[in-house]
Amino acid sequence: MSSLSAVVYREAKIRATNFTFIFWDLFFPLLYMLVFGVGINSALGAPAGLNGVNYNAFFLAGVLAMASFAIASNTSWSFFMDRDNGIFYEMLTYPMSRSEYLLGKVIFNVFIATVQAALTLVVGRFLLGIPVIWAKLPLLLLGMAVGTAGWFFFYAIFALRIKQNDVFNSITSIFYFVFMFASSMFYPLDHLPAWFRVAALANPITWQIDFLRYTSIGVGNLHTLLIESAGFIIFALLSFAYAVRCLQRQE
Numbered sequence: 737m738s739s740l741s742a743v744v745y746r747e748a749k750i751r752a753t754n755f756t757f758i759f760w761d762l763f764f765p766l767l768y769m770l771v772f773g774v775g776i777n778s779a780l781g782a783p784a785g786l787n788g789v790n791y792n793a794f795f796l797a798g799v800l801a802m803a804s805f806a807i808a809s810n811t812s813w814s815f816f817m818d819r820d821n822g823i824f825y826e827m828l829t830y831p832m833s834r835s836e837y838l839l840g841k842v843i844f845n846v847f848i849a850t851v852q853a854a855l856t857l858v859v860g861r862f863l864l865g866i867p868v869i870w871a872k873l874p875l876l877l878l879g880m881a882v883g884t885a886g887w888f889f890f891y892a893i894f895a896l897r898i899k900q901n902d903v904f905n906s907i908t909s910i911f912y913f914v915f916m917f918a919s920s921m922f923y924p925l926d927h928l929p930a931w932f933r934v935a936a937l938a939n940p941i942t943w944q945i946d947f948l949r950y951t952s953i954g955v956g957n958l959h960t961l962l963i964e965s966a967g968f969i970i971f972a973l974l975s976f977a978y979a980v981r982c983l984q985r986q987e
């Protein structure tokens with residue numbers, strides 16, 4: 737067994753023996769769609785700025801990005817569990833590169849993210865009648881995979897640099913609030929104040945949401961999406977490079 741596959745296997749065993757994590761990752765985002773999305777859709781229908789689609793269809797990409805974001809956060813938090821039981825420092829002595837360690841931790845969770853995306857799309861299509869574009873499903877799952885990996889590498893930087901669990905949880909809670917609400921997740925940006933649009937358009941989760949919205953229901957500008965996709969890939973690569981550097985400094 738290679739070093740990378742060994743880390744993937746360990747991560748899979750950890751998640752498979754903790755039903756709470758699996759339930760949270762797979763089903764909790766669906767509650768947002770079924771409660772928050774359905775409620776607003778019933779109240780508003782197809783408001784201006786949603787390109788003629790109803791709110792359920794508009795919010796679908798937000799639910800997918802929310803799941804990607806949450807799975808990445810949960811995965812990075814596992815560094816603290818590894819520190820507490822001592823396995824983290826033991827694994828640093830194993831004959832594997834720091835890059836393999838990071839990639840191994842995220843690969844299984846990318847799989848979870850793609851399963852969650854498929855589940856959300858099925859529920860959205862057959863329960864809520866969202867007009868999902870199945871022909872673009874491979875691109876959508878690719879967006880989920882890259883998005884989850886990128887956010888994990890970003891969060892891993894803070895998990896590796898911060899020693900106190902409560903401080904890390906406080907920072908991730910702030911990130912959750914800022915990234916989620918200063919984005920195109922819950923509302924279209926066209927009619928919002930200029931300062932808010934600038935902040936949202938500079939937000940990497942907006943880039944991911946716009947990609948997922950285009951590949952799920954076909955809403956979006958292709959030229960803008962290409963720029964945002966390139967931006968997110970750069971964000972993910974830079975996060976990965978710095979996370980590896982932080983891991984190399986661990987003692």
